[in-house]
Amino acid sequence: MNKMQESENCKNCSCKTSIFSSLTPDELEQINQGRYTVNYKPGEILFKQGTPSPHFVCLTKGLAKLYIEGYGKNLILALVKPVDYIFGPGTYVDNRHYYSAAAVDETTACLVDVNIFKKLIRQNPDFAEEFIQRLSRQAIFNFDQVISLTQKQMPGRIADVLFYLREKIYGKNPFEISISRQDLADLSGMSKESSIRILKELKDEGILKVTGNTVEILNEKQLRQISQTG
Amino acid sequence: MNKMQESENCKNCSCKTSIFSSLTPDELEQINQGRYTVNYKPGEILFKQGTPSPHFVCLTKGLAKLYIEGYGKNLILALVKPVDYIFGPGTYVDNRHYYSAAAVDETTACLVDVNIFKKLIRQNPDFAEEFIQRLSRQAIFNFDQVISLTQKQMPGRIADVLFYLREKIYGKNPFEISISRQDLADLSGMSKESSIRILKELKDEGILKVTGNTVEILNEKQLRQISQTG
DNA sequence: ACATTCCATTGATCTATCTCAATAATGTGA
DNA sequence: TCACATTATTGAGATAGATCAATGGAATGT
Numbered sequence: 001m002n003k004m005q006e007s008e009n010c011k012n013c014s015c016k017t018s019i020f021s022s023l024t025p026d027e028l029e030q031i032n033q034g035r036y037t038v039n040y041k042p043g044e045i046l047f048k049q050g051t052p053s054p055h056f057v058c059l060t061k062g063l064a065k066l067y068i069e070g071y072g073k074n075l076i077l078a079l080v081k082p083v084d085y086i087f088g089p090g091t092y093v094d095n096r097h098y099y100s101a102a103a104v105d106e107t108t109a110c111l112v113d114v115n116i117f118k119k120l121i122r123q124n125p126d127f128a129e130e131f132i133q134r135l136s137r138q139a140i141f142n143f144d145q146v147i148s149l150t151q152k153q154m155p156g157r158i159a160d161v162l163f164y165l166r167e168k169i170y171g172k173n174p175f176e177i178s179i180s181r182q183d184l185a186d187l188s189g190m191s192k193e194s195s196i197r198i199l200k201e202l203k204d205e206g207i208l209k210v211t212g213n214t215v216e217i218l219n220e221k222q223l224r225q226i227s228q229t230g
Numbered sequence: 231m232n233k234m235q236e237s238e239n240c241k242n243c244s245c246k247t248s249i250f251s252s253l254t255p256d257e258l259e260q261i262n263q264g265r266y267t268v269n270y271k272p273g274e275i276l277f278k279q280g281t282p283s284p285h286f287v288c289l290t291k292g293l294a295k296l297y298i299e300g301y302g303k304n305l306i307l308a309l310v311k312p313v314d315y316i317f318g319p320g321t322y323v324d325n326r327h328y329y330s331a332a333a334v335d336e337t338t339a340c341l342v343d344v345n346i347f348k349k350l351i352r353q354n355p356d357f358a359e360e361f362i363q364r365l366s367r368q369a370i371f372n373f374d375q376v377i378s379l380t381q382k383q384m385p386g387r388i389a390d391v392l393f394y395l396r397e398k399i400y401g402k403n404p405f406e407i408s409i410s411r412q413d414l415a416d417l418s419g420m421s422k423e424s425s426i427r428i429l430k431e432l433k434d435e436g437i438l439k440v441t442g443n444t445v446e447i448l449n450e451k452q453l454r455q456i457s458q459t460g
Numbered sequence: 461a462c463a464t465t466c467c468a469t470t471g472a473t474c475t476a477t478c479t480c481a482a483t484a485a486t487g488t489g490a
Numbered sequence: 491t492c493a494c495a496t497t498a499t500t501g502a503g504a505t506a507g508a509t510c511a512a513t514g515g516a517a518t519g520t
Contacts, residue, residue, distance in 0.1 A: 068373055068376070068377055070377040070380075070381040071377070071381045071382065071458075071460050072381070072460075073381060075376065075377060075380060075381070077373075089365075089366035089367070089369035089370050089373075090366070090370070091366070092359070092362050092363045092366040093363065093366050093367055093370060098369075098370050098373055099373070118359075121355075121358070121359070121362070122355035122358070122359065123355070125351075125352035125353070125358075128351070128352070128355075128358050128362075129322070129348075129351070129352065131362070132322050132351070132358075132361070132362065132365070133322045133323065135319075135362070135365050135366075135369070136319035136320070136321070136322040136323050136365075137319070137323055138369070139319035139328075139365070139368070139369060139372070140319050140320070140323060140328050142369070142372055142376070143298055143307075143319075143328055143329070145376075146298070146305065146372070146375075146376055146379070147298055147300040147301070147305060149376070149379070149380050150300075150305060150379050150380065150419045151300040151301045151302070151303060151305070152301065153506070153507090154506075154507070180467070180468090181467075181468065181469090182467080182468095189380045190507075190508085191507075191508055191509075192467090192468085193468095193469080193470085193507095193508080193509080193510095194506095194507060194508075196468065196469060196470085197469090197470085197507095200469085200470090212516095228301075230301050230302075383476070383477090384476075384477075410497070410498090411497075411498065411499090412497085412498095420477075420478085421477075421478055421479075422497090422498085423477095423478080423479085423480095423498095423499080423500085424476095424477065424478075426498065426499060426500085427499090427500085430499085430500090442486095
């Protein structure tokens, strides 16, 4: 199971560089107080859709997926890597999670009491503004995703996911995907068989190089074209 | 074209009852200062996706649709009726609209300078919190919509839209839809021909009564069932 | 090393949904 | 009131994508 562990102070943590940059040392110390660190093994659930949401999660190591459990299958909303935090919309509505989160790789996360967070939002306008910016960016990302999922055909959707993985998650070009083909399918709203087939097609056309879990985008222009065409 | 008009004070406006309830009289007066009222005829555009977003919009009369212009077709994100306001995610990101808005019925809206809004967010924590709640609820709504669009078949999607129209927009059971069949299709992510066919099927099965633009849900339980089944 | 389990791959079939095309109905302006 | 334009409806054909079923590979535990 997960083991708890004492960790260093927030003040030295790389998390500080993201939204927390607008916090004063004193406020950061408050975050530090109501905080604990947890390790997760691949596949382990951080939290389940529908359960209460008493804290927000800051990922310090590893990779996690956020997914909605729908009718029979899942939709992966996003992957989360360090340093990023997970703050579901339920926190300000009914204190419930509206999606589940699970570790993909070996993952470490800090859990912080949500009330401290809310208090800081009220008392620090810079922090509040930063947070609203975050929510806004997320909403924009979701718009792009919806359009991709509802208006593009499978090759276009896979192309979008591949760009997402390269640019936002792994950040380099031959990249090794730690997510499964099923996850790839859940990211692009199709069956896993279809995701495999499309991947193979792109490989056969020389647009991708696929070796096991390593993917390289060979012909960026053409893949971009496929993303546009739908 | 649209005619500008002087209108009463925000203090007497029914808009006050929504998010603005947390504003002090003085703050409400600030909103009132940087505000003007515009009328739109059916079909007229309130703002276009991609254009700058210098104010937020408060709907005081009529009905508007918010839609993303995608690849060849539109996706309607939501319908907006009084008293509700439209605040796109671009405002806190790059000051661009990420969706378009158009009047469905004869519509009146108040446009308020977004900088006043942002200033009030910073100075009034209750208002900020209220606003974050709004964004959160919207995100949750979007989640439901994505799942409906990507994981349900056409009858389920139409069922969801019909419930949405009855509960959130028209608020009564035999309701007259002022939106077109194309809009219905854009709400449920299908072609207009398909939306018409599904509507007819539901009518033939006795679940709906459809006369022109008037729709009545006759068998709520069965329609709920269809929504669930996908 | 071997068995077991899970994940990836491939092929064949089936079906939900789109597209195209034709017709009907409704609204609109002169 | 009539012509024109827009929207709604219906049918037939084409297809993207799902599902089912079988097989191959890799990882894991004993």
